[in-house]
Amino acid sequence: MTETYRAVEYAEYGGPEVLRVVEREVPQPGPGQVRVRVRAAGVNPIDWKIRSGAMAGVMPVRFPAVPGVDMAGVVEAVGPDVTEFAVGDEVLGRGSGTYAELTLAPVDGITAKPAEVPWAVAAGLPVAATTTYRVLALLGLKPGETILIDGAAGGVGTVAVQVARHRGATVIGTASPANHDYLRSLGATPVTYGEGLADRVRAVAPQGVDAALDASGRGSLPALVDLVGGPDRVVTIADAAAAEHGVRFTSGGPDEVPGSLADAVSLLAAGTITLPVARSYPLSEAADAHRDSEAGHVRGKLVLLP
Known part of the structure; x- marks a missing residue:
């Protein structure tokens, strides 16, 4: 029997209503990748701009697609050559389609999550x-x-x-x-x-x-x-x-600055910077998260909690 996980997916450009929760086959991490059990995923304005088709000229989508790049979670599998992280490590950073229970992440796009940083805050930080x-x-x-x-x-x-x-x-x-x-x-x-x-x-x-x-x-x-x-x-x-x-x-x-995420995490853990979470949603309410983001006036971050 094929192992599956829940993810938010869309198969065409459109409004928030094109988002739906589906079952996907569990992916295996390749070289330089880890598979992360997502504890929280950040919602960014770029997510709904891409979903709407407004960014199609510069950031086209290959359908069906899972939105999101921000996440925090626990490593549950590592690629064949990965030595930087191990199963059980708590991390945050960039994944591939993070509006989901699982995501694949490149080891150069993630960093360790300090214990004192809550999951939702950690997920909102990377982008x-x-x-x-x-x-x-x-x-x-x-x-x-x-x-x-x-x-x-x-x-x-x-x-x-x-x-x-x-x-x-x-x-x-x-x-x-x-x-x-x-x-x-x-x-x-x-x-x-x-x-x-x-x-x-x-x-x-x-x-x-x-x-x-x-x-x-x-x-x-x-x-x-x-x-x-x-x-x-x-x-x-x-x-x-x-x-x-x-x-x-x-x-x-x-244009990315090497070490920027780890540096920002250290500032966050030290209390030098803060990042409030305005609201959190289950995966089933991803469309509502996009509507709230699109309406503007959000103070801090919106996050999904798979």
């Missing part, structure tokens, strides 16, 4: 952390500079604000008014996003803005380019129309 380190490197952010983060209350924004502050930068973050106190608690100066953004930023940063990150994809790139004085130090992780504005779109790959 937010690696994206933050990658973007700050691309922007060349230096101590004493000012960075504007559009969409600062979400998962990536939450980590980016704190890491930038830890590195000695001044941070201005956009969010809805309900999240302004939250941004202040992270060390950022809050402004409301949307029309008139440039004027509001200039009012709180008369010294100017050195760099900007678009983490929201809500059409702010023209304003960010205007504030920075050009597109060279503006990066987006959320707007597929970046090239129209001369702005760099980054989704990982060669």
